[in-house]
Amino acid sequence: MDGTSLLSGGVDTLREIKENLLELERCQSESNMLNGEEKQLEKSIQGLEKDIAEEVQSTIKKRRQEIESAFDKQIDKIQSRVKKIQDRRDKSKNAKVSERIKDETSSLRADKQSLRLDAKTLIKQKHIPSLCNTKLYYALYFPGCFTDFLVILSTLLFVLLIIPCGIYFFLLPEEKSIYLIIIYIITVILFGGIYILLGNLTKERHREELLQIRVIRGKIRKNKKVIAAIKRNIKKDKDESTYGLQNFDEEIAKAKQEISEIEAQKKEALYTFDNTTNKIIADEVNGIYEEKLNGLKVEFDRVKSELINSENKIKALTIKTASEYEPFIGKDLMLPDRLDALINIIQAGNATSISEAITVFRQMRSDT
CATH class of the missing domain: 1.10.287 (Helix Hairpins)
Structure with a gap:
C-alpha cells in the first residue's frame, strides 16, 4: 500500500x-x-x-x-x-640366640664365677672389709684403667661441688662467702680423713691381698669383655639355619x-x-x-x-x-489510543480520510 x-x-x-x-x-x-x-x-x-x-x-x-x-x-x-607369625619367629629366634650365647659362654661364665668366689674367699680368710672388693674402692686406691679415672672424677665432683653447693644453697639460712669456705674446709677434712683412714686400715694392712684381688678383678673384666664380644658376634650372625625357623619362614612366605x-x-x-x-x-x-x-x-x-x-x-x-x-x-500517532482518536474523528463526520483526520487531530492538539 x-x-x-x-x-x-x-x-x-x-x-x-x-x-x-x-x-x-x-x-x-x-x-x-x-x-x-x-x-x-x-x-x-x-x-x-x-x-x-x-x-x-x-x-x-x-x-x-x-x-x-x-x-x-x-x-x-x-x-x-x-x-603374629613374625612375632613368634622373633621370640623363638631370641630364645635360640640366648640359648646359643649361654652354651658358647658357659665355660667363661663358670670361670668368672670361680674368680669371684676366689676373691670373696680371700677377703673372708684375711678378714678384709667387703667394701674393698668394689669398683669404687679399686678406682680410688688402685686406679688402672680409663673408667677408674672417670670414677675418680665423678667422686671429686660429688665431694667438692655437689655436697658443698647443696649445703650452701639449700640448707643454710643465708649465703655468705665465709660459710662456703668453711663448708669446703670441713668437706675436704672429713672426706679426706675418711679416705686416708680407710687407706690405712685396708691398703696398708692388706696390700698384698688387695693386689691379688686386683689381678682377679682384672681377669673378671677381661672375661666380661670376651663374653660381650661373643654375644655381639652371635647377635650379628646372619646365618639363622641353626635356629629352626624354617616353619615360620614358610608360613610368612x-x-x-x-x-x-x-x-x-x-x-x-x-x-x-x-x-x-x-x-x-x-x-x-x-x-x-x-x-x-x-x-x-x-x-x-x-x-x-x-x-x-x-x-x-x-x-x-x-x-x-x-x-x-x-x-x-x-510515529507519534502510532499508538492505539491515538488511532482510536482518528477513527472517532472520521466516524463523527469531521473528516473523510486519514489525511484529513490527522489534520483535524493536530489542529485539536494545537488549540488545546
Whole structure:
C-alpha cells in the first residue's frame, strides 16, 4: 500500500493499522514471556545435568572405594597374621640366640664365677672389709684403667661441688662467702680423713691381698669383655639355619604370596571397574533422570521454536509498521489510543480520510 492510498483510506484502514500495532505488542509480550521461559528451562536443564554428573561421580567413587575396602580388609587380615607369625619367629629366634650365647659362654661364665668366689674367699680368710672388693674402692686406691679415672672424677665432683653447693644453697639460712669456705674446709677434712683412714686400715694392712684381688678383678673384666664380644658376634650372625625357623619362614612366605595374589585381583577388579563398570553405573544413573531431562529438553525446544516464530513476527510487523505506516501517519500517532482518536474523528463526520483526520487531530492538539 503506497502513501496516497493509505492517507486516503478511512476507518477500516485505521482499524487494520491498529490491529497490526496490537499484534506487534502482543508478539512482543509473548516474546518476553517465552524468553523468560527459555532461560528458566535452560537453567533447569543445566542444573539437572550438573546434579546427574555429580551423582554419577559420587556413585562411581563410592562403588570404587567399596571394592578397594573389600580387598584391603582381606590384605589387612593376612598382614596381621604375618605380624603374629613374625612375632613368634622373633621370640623363638631370641630364645635360640640366648640359648646359643649361654652354651658358647658357659665355660667363661663358670670361670668368672670361680674368680669371684676366689676373691670373696680371700677377703673372708684375711678378714678384709667387703667394701674393698668394689669398683669404687679399686678406682680410688688402685686406679688402672680409663673408667677408674672417670670414677675418680665423678667422686671429686660429688665431694667438692655437689655436697658443698647443696649445703650452701639449700640448707643454710643465708649465703655468705665465709660459710662456703668453711663448708669446703670441713668437706675436704672429713672426706679426706675418711679416705686416708680407710687407706690405712685396708691398703696398708692388706696390700698384698688387695693386689691379688686386683689381678682377679682384672681377669673378671677381661672375661666380661670376651663374653660381650661373643654375644655381639652371635647377635650379628646372619646365618639363622641353626635356629629352626624354617616353619615360620614358610608360613610368612605363604601369607605374603596370598597378599600378592589378592593385590593382583584388586588391581584387575579396579581395572575392570574403571573401564567397564563405571560406564554401566553412569548409564544407570542417567536412566533414572532420562525421562525428566528429555521432558525439559522437549519443552525447551518447543519454547525456543515459539520464540523464534514470535521474533520473526515481531520483525515482520516492525518492518511493516516502520516502512508502510510511520512515514505517512507519523510515529507519534502510532499508538492505539491515538488511532482510536482518528477513527472517532472520521466516524463523527469531521473528516473523510486519514489525511484529513490527522489534520483535524493536530489542529485539536494545537488549540488545546
